[in-house]
Amino acid sequence: MEPSTGRLDHRDALELAEATERNARAAITPSNQFAYTTWAIAWPLGFGARWITAGDDPIIDASWAGNLIYSICVIAAIVVTAAHYARRARGVTGTSSRIGRSWAFAWIAAFAVCITTTAGIGNVVSSDAAMDLIAACLVTFTGAVIYTAAGAVIDDRTLNLTGLWLLATCATAAIVGPYAHLAVIAVGGAIGFTAAAVATPEQR
């Protein structure tokens, strides 16, 4: 612990000020690199599990297991990311806090609409293959649009490019069609999130 009284020489004082600022900033600012890395792991595992278990002639005939692994990966990634952001933002109030709440609400609202839209389409479309394609592309498209728009608004080039990459992945998956679309989304997401994690500087 630092002494609370006493004097500092000039060089010590400047070093202490800069080190304290740096450490405080790292402690209270969520790490985008951590979030990208989390999704770089969960995304290909989830969509990969669905790809190898989906379709009429799957690599592994256990679609229930694919859906279970996909759900676990997505939920785990959401929980880990949210916990990280909440931990870093603990005790911070004001503008950042409001932006964080709006950001979280945007994701929750967007994916709630994704689920209801997919369910609505499911009521009128009888093909499992079509539903699988729509559901996977809709989720990818929603995330991609949020990333692209948010990256443009806050001038975060990595976020913006990751969103554009996911949009391209989504379009490719839609063109490729069932059930290879799941492999395209798995690989495209893995590349996009890994590149974003590598491109994001580590906070010091």
Place this chain on the structure above:
Amino acid sequence: MTNLSELDPLIHAPMRLRITSTLAALPPGDALSFTRLRDLLDTTAGNLITHLRKLDDADYIDATKRANTTYYALTPTGRTAYADYKNTLQHWLNQVPTEPRQHHE
């Protein structure tokens, strides 16, 4: 040349320098709770309160109480004082030749 007496005495003390540096790391419009500030500075509540009061008296920090939690932020006066303090140090260091540092036991 700038001398030691020109440095703001309110900031030029280890704990108050660490408090102002920590609050300066917050984006404008944000404030930090007392508990989080204490954890970040790894100090005791009593010690922190003493120094926060001095900074508050000088209008360097703003304390806002919300639901049993007090949040602290630098005021515009505090931000200016901290920026001036760092500029003064930097100016002084730019003028003196670099000397090998002595090890203090």
